[in-house]
Amino acid sequence: MQGSYSIKKVLPALVPELSYDSLEISEGGSASRGFENLMQMPDGPEKELLRNNLLEYCKMDTWAMVKILESLRKEAGK
Numbered sequence: 001m002q003g004s005y006s007i008k009k010v011l012p013a014l015v016p017e018l019s020y021d022s023l024e025i026s027e028g029g030s031a032s033r034g035f036e037n038l039m040q041m042p043d044g045p046e047k048e049l050l051r052n053n054l055l056e057y058c059k060m061d062t063w064a065m066v067k068i069l070e071s072l073r074k075e076a077g078k
Contacts, residue, residue, distance in 0.1 A: 031054060
């Protein structure tokens, strides 16, 4: 985990089959900037694309936390 407890460092160590690599937005700083931009954009296809990319990032963050917890519980039960 390279001395870090961030999701992006813990996930490959505990759940290597999951990855953010295929996402348009793949890290928190980009997600924060994207959300700020989203709030200022006029409605249209570009805003919808950004919104969908942010949703995919949030879904992956949530799923990653679920899978990390499952992995930790499994290890604790051994």
